[in-house]
Amino acid sequence: MSPRRVLIGLGNDLRGDDAAGLLVARAAREASRGGVDVVEAGGEPIDLLDAWENAEAAVVVDAVVSGAAPGAIQRIDAAAGPLPAPFAAPSTHALGLAEAVELARALGRLPDRLIVFGIEGTDFATGGEPSAAIRSAVASLAAAALAELDDG
Amino acid sequence: MSDGNGVRRIETSALARVEGEGAMHVRIRGDEVLAVELRIYEPPRFFEALLRGRALEEAPDITARICGICPIAYQTSACQAMEDALGIEVAGPLRDLRRLIYCGEWIESHALHLYMLHAPDFLGYESGFAMAADHREIVERGLRAKKAGNRLIEVIGGRAVHPVNVRVGGFYKTPEPRDLEALRPELERCRDEALETVRWCAGLDFPELERDYELVCLRSGSDDEYPIDDGRIVSSRGIDVAPAQFDATFEERHVEHSTALHARVRERGSYLTGPLARFGLNRERLSPIAATAAREAGIGDGCSNPFRSIVVRAVEILYAFDEALRLIAGYERPDRPSVAYEPRAGTGHGVSEAPRGMLYHRYEIDDAGEIISAWIVPPTSQNQRSIEEDLIEFVAANVRLPDDELQRRCEQTIRNYDPCISCSTHFLKLEVERD
DSSP: OOOEEEEEEEOOTTSGGGGHHHHHHHHHHHHOOSOSEEEEEOSOGGGHHHHTTTEEEEEEEEEEOSSSOTTOEEEEETTTSOOOGGGSOSSSSSOOHHHHHHHHHHTTOSOSEEEEEEEEOOOOOTTOOOOHHHHTTHHHHHHHHHHHTTOO | OBOTTOOEEEEEESOSSSBSOEEEEEEEETTEEEEEEEEEOSOOOOHHHHHTTSBGGGHHHHHHTTOSSOHHHHHHHHHHHHHHHHTOOOOHHHHHHHHHHHHHHHHHHHHIIIIIIIHHHHHTOSSHHHHHTTOHHHHHHHHHHHHHHHHHHHHHHSSSSSOSOEETTEESSOOOHHHHHTTHHHHHHHHHHHHHHHHHHHTSOOOOOOOOOOBEEEEOSSTTOOSSSOOEEEETTSOEEOGGGHHHHEEEEOOTTOSSOEEEETTTBOOBOSHHHHHHHHGGGSOHHHHHHHHHTTOTTOOOOGGGHHHHHHHHHHHHHHHHHHHHHTOOOOSSSBOOOOOOOEEEEEEEEETTEEEEEEEEEOTTSBEEEEEEEOHHHHHHHHHHHHHHHHHHHTTTSOHHHHHHHHHHHHHTTOOBHHHHOOOOEEEEEEO
């Protein structure tokens, strides 16, 4: 059995650009040649520890607000070190993506290879649609994410 | 910090490891505490207004969105209030199932708070993940407990966050006994680990603070049930009323420094709801394993040190696992997933024990089943004055601590309550000012 590889899209379909990770996961599922588990995660980032369990390589895609241009993509090697501040929890009761990664690192539950793609969102209104900048970046980001997992 | 007038001021601009947004301001002159204010600046959320004109069936799902941590509490209180208005009763196996899914919420909410948010205070870590590197086993245990609680909610509720299967009258679909039975091995393992956690918590270092609270919580109609999903409202100073008497017994007041209302016992004052109150008034109703663990942890005669609430939460996690196993052992699939009803005009009251305290809902509905008015009193707004009073006493007794240590301890004092600020807003910056 070949080592497990997983692509995880994080987001919320009901909050405009926050759907980006989910849209990328769905596009990747369509485009994948089948060697990658695709997970849509809408709950707490702490669930990521289970989502990438036993995976040798994982890619996480999440919307981010860093001040970059709408739709701009950041690629971060999370196995090498902590994620930057924009990936930390907007809530103080739940863990954000950055905290979940550090928790996994402390517990020795980080995949050997973990790439995080952040896609810059601008509109997170309740009930809103994803913006054009997000929609037009989905296909290429899905391809880039699959390529990281040698499935592109 | 001090200014030229000898004012000592400690400020926390955004309290971490609590849900929602708030700040704390403490003013001290010499050794005297002049004022403590919890300033809740999470914007008001107007849920009660947006419920007006909606169908009674929508209340459980709309109010569940008030909180991602305790949606079952909101759904349960909302359902019970509607059922009260409609004159129906959810009893027997359907009620047991409601109590079982609520056990899942107690477990996931208490586990998140105990292991990830509160334990770091006692061990001197900035956060749960900073603690994880040195206390890997403890944190892994917490993650397992939380996952088991979430799983229980998923199996009954359809999903772990904002479950979709709870409705007025019961459920849309009831689980097969084998679906619940499949959870048993993990729940048994987590119950054993929960017992270890009670012992571990009992060994922590607790700051000194003894408080004379009026404890308020529910008391179940059954003598062998610790209060979770329903009951009468009782207090350590003689309150013993039906949920419909909430308004006659308690009042909410607006205070200038907070967007959350302050609740108090009418013509008396502040009160405490949550784990310390439930344990204080109902500990003889714990299951044998939980009662023994509490005794061995040194709180068998009660607990009035809010810092020891972490031990009480550990006991409640143990109880919730034990109770879940009991309910699963006795589960028989109900004949129907819900109790039928016809809409009718009326007013209904629902109260349940959210992990952080009592949650009251009242609805008035018309004869078509449309909501005319809604009133929701969440636990954190009931506890807000008690949190301030804890801080006043704690700061007065520890006024000579350096500002940074005092600030850290004040934050810990607030976290004793596992406050849910976003729930209570209609709730943190910590500021200590010394005159």
